[in-house]
Amino acid sequence: xxxxxxxxIWQVVFLCGxxxxxxxxxxxxxxxxxxxxxxxxxxxxxxxxxxxxxxxGRQATITGERINPDVYNTTYSNCIFSRGWTHTPxxxxxxxxxxxxxxxxxxxxxxxxxxxxxxxxxxxLIRNQTSRFGDVNVQTLFFQGDGPVYLNMDIVETLSRQxxxxxxxxxxxxxxxxxxxxxxxxxxxxWTVFSGDFKGTWVAGIGAYYLVDKNKRINLVMTKDxxxxxxxxxxxxxxxxxxxxxxxxxxxQWLEKVETGFGVNEMNEKNNLVVGSGKNFxxxxxxxx
Numbered sequence: 614x615x616x617x618x619x620x621x622i623w624q625v626v627f628l629c630g631x632x633x634x635x636x637x638x639x640x641x642x643x644x645x646x647x648x649x650x651x652x653x654x655x656x657x658x659x660x661x662x663x664x665x666x667x668x669x670g671r672q673a674t675i676t677g678e679r680i681n682p683d684v685y686n687t688t689y690s691n692c693i694f695s696r697g698w699t700h701t702p703x704x705x706x707x708x709x710x711x712x713x714x715x716x717x718x719x720x721x722x723x724x725x726x727x728x729x730x731x732x733x734x735x736x737x738l739i740r741n742q743t744s745r746f747g748d749v750n751v752q753t754l755f756f757q758g759d760g761p762v763y764l765n766m767d768i769v770e771t772l773s774r775q776x777x778x779x780x781x782x783x784x785x786x787x788x789x790x791x792x793x794x795x796x797x798x799x800x801x802x803x804w805t806v807f808s809g810d811f812k813g814t815w816v817a818g819i820g821a822y823y824l825v826d827k828n829k830r831i832n833l834v835m836t837k838d839x840x841x842x843x844x845x846x847x848x849x850x851x852x853x854x855x856x857x858x859x860x861x862x863x864x865x866q867w868l869e870k871v872e873t874g875f876g877v878n879e880m881n882e883k884n885n886l887v888v889g890s891g892k893n894f895x896x897x898x899x900x901x902x
Contacts, residue, residue, distance in 0.1 A: 662692035694746040712743035730875040748772035767832040775827040781820040783807040795872040817863040
């Protein structure tokens, strides 16, 4: 995969909202602390972070005349955390600031938060990176499969805030094609099928938020290129007939896998079934004695 293509993919992931790991977070603690610093120091840092967040928020829209609120909030949080400000008062016990690896990858299997996700066997791990922003741990897994299809997974754990069960957003230049909810009770998911023209490349994608518990979430986005528009679509439509068919084909191929978390916990369920059957057999044998 060449560098320009890889850079484009990461930009797509950014604008699709994949790195919006604080989106849908709520917190009862609104105060910021940094040992040895005062309100004046915070004002200097927060003003600079606001300036940066506004610029990045404008770049995330097509015209640049307005600010994307989700991108603004995320950029500001990343900026202020990176400058050492946290919600933890100085003098209280603090956990290590080193990033934590929350998931392990073995071939096409991802073991994360006591769950097992099975990807198609053709998916290859391209990047595995851990980072930490204040009291938020993030592990990013990036895969490439046949097609090519690209999958980015952000595994997020927070220490002082909680995730809300929100819809997965689609930001400019992308638009929602379809959205819904998964059916697995052990890991609820909100998903969105989206499409759009990003810097001359038309993309079909699926984004999903898996809410593991109030402090743990898995953010996922899959993307694939679709044909460009040789001529404008009919009035009132955003896609040509060929593009619509390409998005539907992509959705038909991957949506069920996304909805079910790529078979999350299937192995555990099978093991439980075997153990349960074994206990029943032993009890049946014992009834003869």
